[in-house]
Amino acid sequence: xxxxxxxxxxxxxxxxxxxxxxxxxxxxxxxxxxxxxxxxxxxxxxxxxxxxxxxxxxxxxxxxxxxxxxxxxxxxxxxxxxxxxxxxxxxxxxxxxxxxxxxxxxxxxxxxxxxxxxxxxxxxxxxxxxxxxxxxxxxxxxxxxxxxxxxxxxxxxxxxxxxxxxxxxxxxxxxxxxxxxxxxxxxxxxxxxxxxxxxxxxxxxxxxxxxxxxxxxxxxxxxxxxxxxxxxxxxxxxxxxxxxxxxxxxxxxxxxxxxxxxxxxxxxxxxxxxxxxxxxxxxxxxxxxxxxxxxxxxxxxxxxxxx
Amino acid sequence: xxxxxxxxxxxxxxxxxxxxxxxxxxxxxxxxxxxxxxxxxxxxxxxxxxxxxxxxxxxxxxxxxxxxxxxxxxxxxxxxxxxxxxxxxxxxxxxxxxxxxxxxxxxxxxxxxxxxxxxxxxxxxxxxxxxxxxxxxxxxxxxxxxxxxxxxxxxxxxxxxxxxxxxxxxxxxxxxxxxxxxxxxxxxxxxxxxxxxxxxxxxxxxxxxxxxxxxxxxxxxxxxxxxxxxxxxxxxxxxxxxxxxxxxxxxxxxxxxxxxxxxxxxxxxxxxxxxxxxxxxxxxxxxxxxxxxxxxxxxxxxxxxxxxxxxxxxxxxxxxxxxxxxxxxxxxxxxxxxxxxxxxxxxxxxxxxxxxxxxxxxxxxxxxxxxxxxxxxxxxxxxxxxxxxxxxxxxxxxxxxxxxxxxxxxxxxxxxxxxxxxxxxxxxxxxxxxxxxxxxxxxxxxxxxxxxxxxxxxxxxxxxxxxxxxxxxxxxxxxxxxxxxxxxxxxxxxxxxxxxxxxxxxxxxxxxxxxxxxxxxxxxxxxxxxxxxxxxxxxxxx
Numbered sequence: 001x002x003x004x005x006x007x008x009x010x011x012x013x014x015x016x017x018x019x020x021x022x023x024x025x026x027x028x029x030x031x032x033x034x035x036x037x038x039x040x041x042x043x044x045x046x047x048x049x050x051x052x053x054x055x056x057x058x059x060x061x062x063x064x065x066x067x068x069x070x071x072x073x074x075x076x077x078x079x080x081x082x083x084x085x086x087x088x089x090x091x092x093x094x095x096x097x098x099x100x101x102x103x104x105x106x107x108x109x110x111x112x113x114x115x116x117x118x119x120x121x122x123x124x125x126x127x128x129x130x131x132x133x134x135x136x137x138x139x140x141x142x143x144x145x146x147x148x149x150x151x152x153x154x155x156x157x158x159x160x161x162x163x164x165x166x167x168x169x170x171x172x173x174x175x176x177x178x179x180x181x182x183x184x185x186x187x188x189x190x191x192x193x194x195x196x197x198x199x200x201x202x203x204x205x206x207x208x209x210x211x212x213x214x215x216x217x218x219x220x221x222x223x224x225x226x227x228x229x230x231x232x233x234x235x236x237x238x239x240x241x242x243x244x245x246x247x248x249x250x251x252x253x254x255x256x257x258x259x260x261x262x263x264x265x266x267x268x269x270x271x272x273x274x275x276x277x278x279x280x281x282x283x284x285x286x287x288x289x290x291x292x293x294x295x296x297x298x299x300x301x302x303x304x305x306x307x
Numbered sequence: 308x309x310x311x312x313x314x315x316x317x318x319x320x321x322x323x324x325x326x327x328x329x330x331x332x333x334x335x336x337x338x339x340x341x342x343x344x345x346x347x348x349x350x351x352x353x354x355x356x357x358x359x360x361x362x363x364x365x366x367x368x369x370x371x372x373x374x375x376x377x378x379x380x381x382x383x384x385x386x387x388x389x390x391x392x393x394x395x396x397x398x399x400x401x402x403x404x405x406x407x408x409x410x411x412x413x414x415x416x417x418x419x420x421x422x423x424x425x426x427x428x429x430x431x432x433x434x435x436x437x438x439x440x441x442x443x444x445x446x447x448x449x450x451x452x453x454x455x456x457x458x459x460x461x462x463x464x465x466x467x468x469x470x471x472x473x474x475x476x477x478x479x480x481x482x483x484x485x486x487x488x489x490x491x492x493x494x495x496x497x498x499x500x501x502x503x504x505x506x507x508x509x510x511x512x513x514x515x516x517x518x519x520x521x522x523x524x525x526x527x528x529x530x531x532x533x534x535x536x537x538x539x540x541x542x543x544x545x546x547x548x549x550x551x552x553x554x555x556x557x558x559x560x561x562x563x564x565x566x567x568x569x570x571x572x573x574x575x576x577x578x579x580x581x582x583x584x585x586x587x588x589x590x591x592x593x594x595x596x597x598x599x600x601x602x603x604x605x606x607x608x609x610x611x612x613x614x615x616x617x618x619x620x621x622x623x624x625x626x627x628x629x630x631x632x633x634x635x636x637x638x639x640x641x642x643x644x645x646x647x648x649x650x651x652x653x654x655x656x657x658x659x660x661x662x663x664x665x666x667x668x669x670x671x672x673x674x675x676x677x678x679x680x681x682x683x684x685x686x687x688x689x690x691x692x693x694x695x696x697x698x699x700x701x702x703x704x705x706x707x708x709x710x711x712x713x714x715x716x717x718x719x720x721x722x723x724x725x726x727x728x729x730x731x732x733x734x735x736x737x738x739x740x741x742x743x744x745x746x747x748x749x750x751x752x753x754x755x756x757x758x759x760x761x762x763x764x765x766x767x768x769x770x771x772x773x774x775x776x777x778x779x780x781x782x783x784x785x786x787x788x789x790x791x792x793x794x795x796x797x798x799x800x801x802x803x804x805x806x807x808x809x810x811x812x813x814x815x816x817x818x819x820x821x822x823x824x825x826x827x828x829x830x831x832x833x834x835x836x837x838x839x840x841x842x843x844x845x846x847x848x849x
Contacts, residue, residue, distance in 0.1 A: 032730025
């Protein structure tokens, strides 16, 4: 088990290196630079700035300098947020994105699995249809429509919740963003759970269990839920990634200083170090998440380990 | 069936659990209070300041915050007049080359240190020091030796500033610069505390280290979210300052900002979203502030390449065929003024020249435009084919579409619209290789025609059209030599006349500042620079 995990971890290093090199080349290949503006700077000042931010060096030299910093764990200063380092920005943004994502994930799994199970047990009933219609709507209405509607209703009209992040200092500001972020995932997980639960409920071992006189609740709890969760579990990896990266829109709408917002801003501003830092961070995260999901998979299904 | 109900119960319990967590979170958050608004002023800021080091900041938004936490030699009053800041009084030599500032003895830093003339000398030298890499170093180019220092040819200590004693600062200029006082209200000329900079290095801007000499101090800054300012009790005019704390909320999405204004979380917005403008006008008629602003939105021609190089007739025809009234009423629709000059109205000591077709009706303009178009060698059979570049955004696209159709309807021009990401457009404009017509704008840095006219001088870095005209450059040079304001003004006006006659650019409209200001905010005054110091505002308590 440990060997399996270690091997997978070592295998991730070339992947990360490749990501860093490609990302570095791509951000520098994009037209324009971090300090371009409609007010073009006089050449002398432009030269002074390039020098101060080491942009006047050859690209290969810049890459080596960057890699040297990276090995020391230094992601460099942000070009746009000049009073802050990239590590600071990621350090303050990631916990927010993580909390928001965790809350959204919690909503998504509890609601999604619950709703999906009901729908499966009442297959083709009116309730099933209503729930699935709701799920379909949840998947198809984009977040940038849902979120403003929620804001208009709960913040502008009812004044129950803050309309934006900096409107409060506590946890209330997480609710609307987390719900907006969770809705499409609830819908998706509900559909996954329903389909897989219907499959499992129709399988031979469930029929055997029924024949032994077990009740529905016991069957679902002890026999059906675990196998029915497999597709949901393997969807967790993509779902977490989707919530973390997909929070870009929600972060924009609610003005949350999370990673997604800095990523988009960074790319538009050609904030090379910020974009690179976040890409490296995300890449590491995705590699680790996939690893964890694979390990969890092998815990649930021993056949994978043996292969 | 009964057992199924049990499953149901489990699910129901799960749902209730989620609801309970939400409720607990909600009730546990004591900072959230939907009750009556607080004594804090909440202002919307449409982008993060790059830095609150006055020498590293660049954006209008950074300047807005800096005007609250810092103070220059001079400032603007609530009604928009130049008044003393740190300087109590000043005198200008007869040749206009030497400015002497006398400091207020009561001007203090937030730690109680006196603001000394030497601090300003240190800061101005730091501004032009190549090692600082300040974006606005050029702002003080008129000071003796500034250009040479920026170019690393002289040491920063050679700058023409001198502290005669603790409270007297002399600034020596290379040429008369009548707008110097206006320039000195710009945050790039604000002082930094030399001791603090030496002690903390780049970290002197951290809220825990920052010393300010303005009405407020920076308490905290969460990038991408909010800057919190508290009163600076050491500020010399603290007794006249009313609001105890200011929060600048970073809201890049105008729609989000509007919603937060509606929810009562923001008192002053930085903008008003174009899509909701009509609705907002109806809903908040008395709270909407639209005022002329020192900015021009224009389309530039690439004057180095065909079809526009040397083709005044075509340039003039295209400019005439645009119905600017329709453009500002039907397309932009946020109170902008149609532009028939390069320098916006409202600039001090200046009367903008106008395009010579400004007084015609649009019908007459169209007829004349068609004739010019034919003279330039185009017709229905051989239409001009033009590429129009703009940066990706709804507003830019709507304007480009409208102009494309105006050119087509009046002249039969075939325009290809090319939208590019902003940084890509900038790169293309600078190279002037692929561009033909491009969208751009210019925002004035100080209240003087020079900030607009100098853009199009030969060799000016922001001269995107690459306008090169000896007569124009000569007039600008002669204007710069004048000490007499009237003589200078006449040269500048003549320069603008030449510029407009050459149709180097198509001025389309003049910007307006757009804010929603809550009725609980008192003391708001609209002005062309769109400066609104928090220290001039107050909040009603009810």
